[in-house]
Amino acid sequence: MTEPLLKVEGLKKYFPIKKGLLAREAGHVKAVDDVSFEVYEGETLGIVGESGCGKSTTGRMLMRLLDPTEGKVTFNGRVLTEASKEEMRKARREIQMVFQDPYASLNPRHTIGKILEEPLIVHGIGDAKERKKKVYELLEIVGLSSYHAKRYPHQFSGGQRQRIGIARALMTNPKLIIADEPVSALDVSIQSQVLNLMQDLQKDLKLTYIFIAHDLGVVRHISDRVGVMYLGKMVELASSEGLYDKPLHPYTKALLSAVPVPDPNFTREQIIIKGDIPSPSNPPSGCTFHTRCPFKMDVCTQVVPKLEEVESGHSVACHLYNGEMQQ
């Protein structure tokens, strides 16, 4: 087995909640609570989950845009969680990010040319001429033209802006791209353009993606492996076929069954789970899903299930399965 490009072990992020006269810490939002996974070179790992489950927080911690409360991130043999600020800054040349809101992530007062050139300047790559050339080159690659370099973000449509966001992420020839809901803000017809672009780029440039999304269709389409998060925890992690064809975790099942399918003749067994996602500042004890789980057992309210591989390449954190193995 090859070494993973990125290895995440026991990642946690607790945001303090401050309260009272002297702003004491009165508790924590457990945004990400003990998440581990690996990403291999050239693959796409999809992460899905409903809003607030900690997807973005995880993504940001990988790049140290947020400092993890606990845990270890190893990239290409380097332990990022222990890197100095300057080392981390340099490492960012190899890991880049694409954001959800393509408009908000582009400085409205800079031209596209400037926005694209900046990563090169920051990392001291090339001289002015080379940089310019690279900018034009990438604009072409993402399906824009060199004359776009002089324009400002607000003069582009949403899809074009997301292409610019992608182009920027590619400027420094990174190995890994973390895409945090890169198509959620886009219309369907544009979404497919961007998804295709990302796939093409991956093939051409041998990129590795971590693709965060809440749309299960999109995730399935683009990912090789998929992790499902619920309330700060990874509840299931499997190859995308494995997950979609044979979901194990009750939450994954419910999630899959809740997604409307654009086929009026398609009927399926719907598992409509009741209630809302509990607050991460006060998560339920034991298995955090037990409050909504149709298969709840006594043990679920007490023991936190571990993410364990129950089939080859298919891990799940659920007492239904873990119990099986123990017996």
Added chain:
Amino acid sequence: MSELAPKANVAVKKEREAGPWREAWRSFKKSKVALVGAGIVIFFILLAIFAPWIAPQGINEQNMSIRLQAPSAEHWLGTDDFGRDILSRIIHGARISLWVGFFSVIGSVIVGSTLGIIAGYYGRWVDAIISRIFDIMLAFPSILLAIAVVSVLGPSLQNALIAIAIINIPNFGRLIRSKVLSIKEEEYITSAKAIGMKDFRILFSHILPNSMAPVIVQGTLAIATAIIEAAALGFLGLGAQAPTPEWGKMLADARQYLINAPWTMIFPGLAIMLTVLGFNLMGDGLRDALDPKMKS
């Protein structure tokens, strides 16, 4: 420029038109009120620049034999108690008011922004200290602060200017601070960090330029306030000294003639009001053009 092919030239121009400042100018142009404001301001700026050529008389051409004459063909706005032409003095006075307005605001912007950026960017105790200083300054009744400052420094136009600049520091400081705080959270700043940018560059190439719009708006409006404040100090005898034709001082000097020679009082007051109105109108227009979400 001449080396560029004509076609490229056109293209460049067209592209440039689309920049955010151009956009702002375009939407500014659409507001009639704002244009009227800008017109008034430009009018007074021109008056100020060309005062010596426009004004029929100098600042201090006393002629006791024609004291306190009502407006006439010869003296459009009448004469004051030294027999000086009020129109001329108002025209010359435009220099003073604009000067005080501009430079006091520039002073407060420089000091206020620096403090605000430091507070907003470094946070923690630096922020706490600077913010408390702003609180103290804000809780201080501003006119009293100005009076105190002028009392310390002695009354003169320059010191009035300094006093006004000091009063406005916390306003700009807070504005910039809150702007920095909110821009810090913008996604394009996160993305700048994500490409590995250094803090310094983020601060000056991303945060600062994006905080400028509200500063420009606030600045324009602050010029208006500064002119009134300067006039108030002049009125209290704490501003420009005789025979400088500062409008507030002209008003103060004219007070005793309110009944006998109201024109000595009415016209300088109108001049202040018009100038201030011009800046306010313009500031409003700028706000809509540059930063529609910002509130007064």
Added chain:
Amino acid sequence: MLHYIGRRLLQLIPVLLGMTFVVFMIIRAIPGDPAQVILGQQATKEAIESLRAKLGLDNPWYVQYFDYLKGLFTGDLGESLRTKVPVQDEIWQYLSATLELSLFAIIIAVIIGVNAGIISAWFQNSWFDYTAMILALVGVSMPIFWLGLMLQWVFGIQLDILPTTGREEVRDPVQAVTGLYVIDIFMTGRLDQLGTVLKHLVLPGIALATIPMAIIARMTRSSMLEVMRSDYVRTARAKGQKMFWVVYKHALKNAIIPVLTVIGLQMGLLLGGAILTETIFGWPGIGRYIYEAINFRDYPVIQSGILVVAFIFVMINLLIDLLYSLIDPRIKYD
């Protein structure tokens, strides 16, 4: 809630302490000597020296400052160097005069300003909107002292319908109880004085109200415009609610919060910033009290006067913050 108030009050201490220090240093930097002022132009050098010693002005500044602070902590605001009257004994009298005027002005400003703002926003781009907003701009562009003089000239002298100075008809003075005359005349049963007391409030009140009125109107308008575009206003209309109630119930309550901030700030400004109005209209208020104290270098009066004004300013803003939580259930201070 109580915790929150407690914290705010705690935070107040450094600000107010810093304030006393700044004031203390500034006024001592002002050239001019209280002893000189007290004794007047005729005084001899020796007389001045001996008075300085008597007033404790020859102590090092930090001794004076700590003496002052010590006094403050025992509730002693010091006594006037000039009149020897303890500041806490007389400050309320000035403060109440200013409070009455400021309250009157702010009430006018709020009633007219808020409604003008609402109507302007409701009928955006109508002639009313344009007129009101141009007037509001003219309002903030007018030097207050000029406006005051013009009001005196027109209503006092030319038309002779309103008094131009003071708070009361001095020949028939109001018996001060609370210091707020409008209330006092009820307490002393002298309702016949209501007319004159109100008449005295009119001109300075208008002069003082103009700027806040204009600012409030503009703020209300922009805040209302934003709220009127919101989804819940659309929801209210979709229910079939009358426009009037949509505006005055659903929209106004939401729009008023930023306006409240402005009202608080303006009220604070009025308190300290009424010096010009108080001077022009002969109003015996705190602004003039402090201003004259500056002229007379009456250090304890300046220090404590400014401290009290700042304190009220801060308290008003605290009050406004608490008001928010009454209006907006999302704001919980604890």
Added chain:
Amino acid sequence: MSERKAILQVKDLQTSFFTDDGVIPAVDHIDFSIHEGEVLGIVGESGCGKSVTSLSIMGLVQSPPGKITSGEILYGNRDLLKLNEKEMRSVRGNEVAMIFQEPMTSLNPLFTIGNQLMEAILLHKKDWSKAQARNRAVEMMTLVGLPRASELMKEYPHQLSGGMRQRVMIAMSLVCDPKVLIADEPTTALDVTIQAQILQLMKDLNERLNTAVLLITHDLGVVAETCERVIVMYAGQIVEQGPVDIIFKDPQHPYTKGLLQSVPDMRYKKQRLYSIPGNVPRPGSIKQGCRFAARCEFAFDKCLTENPDLYQTSPVHQTRCFLYENEEVHVDDRATVES
């Protein structure tokens, strides 16, 4: 299948925005009708005029800059566009009710849930007492599946989750038994599991109360699962209209086809998604020809110069495309459609 009466008919509706950048015909001459008890879907990408259509029906288009520049909206035999403000108010919320996209912002944050629900009731039931209104409100909240209904009455919107708020909105829209319920993207802001709950609820209510529902969405999946008939909009116009099962199985308009193909399907993995080239145009930006022509792979010369009509390609199916110009069938009464 039964024959149903059209309860709301939109005829030749045009709504334009008069902005600094010119007149934007956000809704450009659209015709459709909603039948008693049916669930009609409108799908389309962002900016195609879905919300403006629904707001036009409610008479709530923001004015200025918006204005209904032509057309009729017949409710029964009354033209809603001719009603005065007072008459219109008695229709709103009472006979035609609406819920909006954003459950987070559609409730007034400063009033209790109870206050807002009872307001909706008392506005139209003038003779009701407060107690009656309260009972009704509690009843409706229970109906939409909200737990602790009577306690919730005293709570404020921020104390509720998004799904609960959307239920409150639905309860509020139903308090006066409206004949038509317009739901403008009621689940877009919600998570899938919550969306499933809400859609299920709406289907139940539609069946139980027989309220006609106009469901606006951009999610083809939602349409497929919830609606009987669907209208596809593009750049202010209806480009295709018909029963859901027909359109999803056999779409006619190239845009509808493209749209259906570009959605990644969760059930299986496509190697590559179809993608419609180009961008969604802003309404009014295309002055001539078919609005989709620039992105259409079947476009021919005529498409660039003439705007196609909405051709009746079957008794229940209409398409705005020259490809179907010659397949037009004639139906006498378009208001009565068999499905």
Added chain:
Amino acid sequence: SSGDDDNANGDNGGDSSKPKILVFGRGGDSVSLDPATVTDGESFKVTKNVFETLVNFGDQDTEIHPGLAKEWEASDDGLTYTFTLNEGIKFHDGTDFNADAVVFNFDRWANGSGEDFYYYSSMFGGYKGDEGHVIDSVTADGDYKVVFKLKRPQAPFLKNIAMSPFAIASPAAVEEKGEAFGDNPVGTGPFKFVEWKRNDSITIEKNEDYWQDGLPKLDKVIFRSIPDNSARLNALTTGEIDLADGVNPADGATVESNDELQLFERPSMNVGYLGLTSTRPPFDNKLVRQAINHAIDKQAIVDAFFEGRAEVAKNPMPPVIGGYNDDIPGYDYDPAKAKELLAEAGFPDGFEMDLWAMPVPRPYMPDGQKVAEAMQKNLADVGIKANIVSYEWATYLEKARNGEADAFLLGWTGDNGDADNFIYVLLDKDNIGSNNYSYYSNDELHDILIEAQSTVDEDARNDLYMQAQEIIFDDAPWVPIAHSTPLLAGRADITGFLPHPTGSDKLETVDFE
């Protein structure tokens, strides 16, 4: 009478038993109502009517008349004064006025220290035990006789005794009230203290038991502070006040043309001048000082900014003061001459100087800023560039006193109408660092002034002052500008109001027609 009828907010209508109330508007509030402890004119304005002195000034001059003392006698050597008091006078608190009360008051003052009783120490050379203390003893001789023994003759002794600070207070009240006496003054005067609203108004009412029959005429007087001159006149116009102190000269004509108002002129006992600090070059040069005297067009200034209601000054004291030297020609307005003198002094091209302008109006200088502006023009005409400088009043005085000004506007109002109170106080070298702001020092002058202080003989004394004025004229330490006639305005129906040159007006004879 219908005195109050045209008052804008008149109360009960016109019945004749209606109280006569006079509202007197003035520029500032009193500091304290214990006259012995204060120095400001606004305090004396009130105390003058609550308290009385042993001897009085004349109605509109500073001649000495009987007061609480009906007659007095001075010994030939000028060292003993014996006062015989009026009998049957009572203080407002009902206690008797008698010789013991007088002795009590003088003892109280003489036992002061520091700045307790500023005027006492400055007029009588200090307190008991001090080297310069003039009064040796004050004793009662029976109930109605008081004997003053002096250590050395003091020429203006009686004038001093007549000054407001030396009014007799009720011993009982002083002892009872202690520190608070200043808030609760008890004297023998025509009016009793009623109420003090600080910074706003002081009310005094008729003393029904006043010892002079038929006086006072008014039932009540309310002193109101309205700091701004124009505002005060407005208040008079609208009837809010009846009498306004400190009317701008510019408004004199307005008042005169208003039928409902009358104008009062306060007899002049002041001097407004431009001081030339004679220690600062080039003002250490007599020629320069003379040149400036010639350069300034005093008449034009008086015409414009005193509206003619002042006399152009040529001496440091006004003509009403005994010893005034009218033979002095004064410096006429002569720019050519001025230039000549400047050239002679070595400044053919003039020089640059600071010209300090007073920030506040004073009776002797209603508008220092404008006077300075006019002077600036005059000086420019002879080649001197003057920059107008102004400070806040307290700062202005302090800095000027420190000799920091080149030339400064200032003035003086006499306390007791004695020449010594002008020339010695303002120009003697003893008073450098105090009231001699121009740092002028002349030994010859000093000797003359010291001699005059103890010369009891009126004529001899006047001769000395005449000489003094000649010396001063030649040295030209000042540019004397004007002796102004401060203006007051009142309702047309006011009678019996006689403004006093010292600025403290007695109101017992004031009445409404």
